Amino acid sequence: MLDPRLFDLLKTLAAADLDWLADEVVRGILAGEVQLETEDSVAAARSGVFRARQDGAGLKASDGQAQEALPIEGEAQLDWAIRHVSIRLRDALAMMRASADRLDRLVDAAGSDGGARLQGKVGRTQLVLSSGENVLDEAGPKELSAAQQAVAELKRALEQWRDTWTGGGGA
Amino acid sequence: MIPAVQTALDAIVNNVTALTHAKGAGRAYELYIMTGIAEGLASAGCAVRVQRSDESFIAPTDADRRFIQRGGAPAGVAGKAQGPGNASSFVFQLPNSSRQWEIWNGIQFIGRSAALHEIDIAIVPREVGIALRGLPAGGSPTGRAKVSIECKDVGDPGSQDEMRTFVARLYDLTILNWHRAVAHLAHPLQAIYPGKPAGNGPYYSFWDGNRATFNVVARRSGFRSGSLAMTGYYGIQPRGPVVPGSSEDAALVHDLVVWIMSNLN
Numbered sequence: 408m409l410d411p412r413l414f415d416l417l418k419t420l421a422a423a424d425l426d427w428l429a430d431e432v433v434r435g436i437l438a439g440e441v442q443l444e445t446e447d448s449v450a451a452a453r454s455g456v457f458r459a460r461q462d463g464a465g466l467k468a469s470d471g472q473a474q475e476a477l478p479i480e481g482e483a484q485l486d487w488a489i490r491h492v493s494i495r496l497r498d499a500l501a502m503m504r505a506s507a508d509r510l511d512r513l514v515d516a517a518g519s520d521g522g523a524r525l526q527g528k529v530g531r532t533q534l535v536l537s538s539g540e541n542v543l544d545e546a547g548p549k550e551l552s553a554a555q556q557a558v559a560e561l562k563r564a565l566e567q568w569r570d571t572w573t574g575g576g577g578a
Numbered sequence: 579m580i581p582a583v584q585t586a587l588d589a590i591v592n593n594v595t596a597l598t599h600a601k602g603a604g605r606a607y608e609l610y611i612m613t614g615i616a617e618g619l620a621s622a623g624c625a626v627r628v629q630r631s632d633e634s635f636i637a638p639t640d641a642d643r644r645f646i647q648r649g650g651a652p653a654g655v656a657g658k659a660q661g662p663g664n665a666s667s668f669v670f671q672l673p674n675s676s677r678q679w680e681i682w683n684g685i686q687f688i689g690r691s692a693a694l695h696e697i698d699i700a701i702v703p704r705e706v707g708i709a710l711r712g713l714p715a716g717g718s719p720t721g722r723a724k725v726s727i728e729c730k731d732v733g734d735p736g737s738q739d740e741m742r743t744f745v746a747r748l749y750d751l752t753i754l755n756w757h758r759a760v761a762h763l764a765h766p767l768q769a770i771y772p773g774k775p776a777g778n779g780p781y782y783s784f785w786d787g788n789r790a791t792f793n794v795v796a797r798r799s800g801f802r803s804g805s806l807a808m809t810g811y812y813g814i815q816p817r818g819p820v821v822p823g824s825s826e827d828a829a830l831v832h833d834l835v836v837w838i839m840s841n842l843n
Contacts, residue, residue, distance in 0.1 A: 419580045422584060431733035431734075435733050441802050444800065444802070449818060452809045453816055453817075456810055498822065502606050505613070509616070514638055516626075516638075517636075529643075530643045531643060532644075532645055536605060536647055537648060537665075539653065544595040544602070545644070546596065554590045560589065561583065561590065564586050568582070
């Protein structure tokens, strides 16, 4: 069952047009703590993908059923939610920033006009999301940096909000 | 509402509005993996170019360096006559090889059943891209990419159903020798078309097709226990958690680049 103390956070996410993130918080908490495959078992699962012979050696019948999840309850739900929201946005922005930097390196490497780069005469990569007819977003290094800085503020604000409910005893 | 949280969120989404769109974070994840592959290929000595949808390349001296991803409904490859405002891609060429390949993001492929299947990241012979962009309104390829990567940026850790879905998608996209009787496929049969790339014959079996290609489910949040049962048999490589700095992130790029250098020359 969802802790009602989360409702303010969910409404705040929705008000910022991050309803998909509010949805992930609700689904993630209700799903509970699930057991994940280890990195070793993930690597082992792909070790046989290029084998030449089609045989059943080493294969065991499996219905793919996961072990039962452990419920997340009470204040642990608040901790789960603030961790998920801050890490999710931090990682998404870090990936966008890394992509933009890689694109700049790839484009720069396709020519030898380092002089233009040094003189600031060329542009930097802008990441554009388009519906086909309309540009939905266009973000460059300046926008990505500003958003990344705000993630630190977000983490502090989330922790303060949690402390108002827990008296500062959160994880 | 939580005012301080709202202020911080506004500062994030007002700068990067893409995060407010349903596909925004997912596209960011796909682009991260896609650019990692492109940079890995460049490091291995491949010539890599960033291509606009009108088939022009972004030059080092260009002021306009927009890399465009589609955020709306899934679609095929745009026609070059439609201009540079549609989805961007990569073109690469291996050292000592005349063959060129394209890396696509979020393109719909046509299966044998005529169903459309969106492949998050696909690597295809460049001839296919050129043929599709040559059509006034572009179009979708029929058949199977040499590399197909399903990117799962979602919060949950997946299930065996996710693997079933990907296996079924690849099955529908795999054109086999004995599909000569399937009238609506182009004849003579090719693994993927339009275009006439070299070494593009149909596969002998689904098993064979799965091993002549590189197929991945990449997850940001790892794999739920029990979700890997179908992977080895159907040649689907589970990869995750693939996030910046993870060993799985580095291993995916490394293994794929090694496979490309050996198999796409």
